[in-house]
Amino acid sequence: MTYVEGFVAAVPTENKEVYRKHAADAAPLFKEFGVRRMVENWGDDVPKGKVTDFQGAVQAKDDETVVFSWFEYPDKATRDAANEKIMNDPRMQSMGETMPFDGKRMIYGGFEAIVDQKADGTTGYTDGYLLPVPNDKKEAYKAMAEKAAGRFREYGALRVVEAWGDDVPDGKVTDYKRAVKAQEGENVVYSYVEWPDKETRDKAWEKMMSDPDMQPDGEMPFDGQRMFWGGFRPIVDE
Numbered sequence: 365m366t367y368v369e370g371f372v373a374a375v376p377t378e379n380k381e382v383y384r385k386h387a388a389d390a391a392p393l394f395k396e397f398g399v400r401r402m403v404e405n406w407g408d409d410v411p412k413g414k415v416t417d418f419q420g421a422v423q424a425k426d427d428e429t430v431v432f433s434w435f436e437y438p439d440k441a442t443r444d445a446a447n448e449k450i451m452n453d454p455r456m457q458s459m460g461e462t463m464p465f466d467g468k469r470m471i472y473g474g475f476e477a478i479v480d481q482k483a484d485g486t487t488g489y490t491d492g493y494l495l496p497v498p499n500d501k502k503e504a505y506k507a508m509a510e511k512a513a514g515r516f517r518e519y520g521a522l523r524v525v526e527a528w529g530d531d532v533p534d535g536k537v538t539d540y541k542r543a544v545k546a547q548e549g550e551n552v553v554y555s556y557v558e559w560p561d562k563e564t565r566d567k568a569w570e571k572m573m574s575d576p577d578m579q580p581d582g583e584m585p586f587d588g589q590r591m592f593w594g595g596f597r598p599i600v601d602e
């Protein structure tokens with residue numbers, strides 16, 4: 365099943381086009397190294413939360429926009445081999461020296477997809493989520509996510525991916541665990557829902573919120589107060 369390398373970064377809003385070009389120029393190299401798909405999404409509807417949010421995850425400043433992006437690999441072995449090449453390729457080292465954002469505040473990690481439902485279509489909008497889930501609730505969470513994914517698809521989603529933390533390193537400044545205030549015994553889930561456009565997404569969410577089958581039934585298998593989400597527009601999809 366799909367292995368996801370997920371990233372979240374804070375990019376100066378005025379650097380949007382520079383960032384897009386930087387990512388687009390790097391895409392052929394990542395493909396050469398084994399990346400099956402590379403997606404960069406620019407923050408569009410990214411609310412601030414009471415406990416956690418995307419801005420806090422990367423310590424975003426008022427003049428910065430959150431970018432939610434990922435690489436898709438066929439498996440972890442391909443991802444590991446790609447990362448080794450990325451770290452040793454002089455072309456990548458050169459690009460790393462001219463990044464149009466603060467790389468020290470970028471968070472990243474490897475995630476194993478536990479849900480991956482998709483349909484044909486071109487993605488025009490993406491919802492991104494991060495949340496902490498107790499390790500012993502993995503199967504309960506997966507069952508809940510599978511059910512929700514089916515309903516998202518029914519309401520127009522092109523793809524739903526729920527990915528379980530596999531290689532999620534601690535960072536010096538920021539990291540996924542701090543982003544969701546993960547506690548001992550919890551893992552991080554990186555999730556995204558792809559839509560054909562924002563209008564379809566907005567209508568689907570109205571239906572989801574009023575759908576009796578989607579209302580909480582008993583105790584949730586995670587702490588919803590520490591989950592956060594946002595809407596993003598793709599600027600690179602290779």
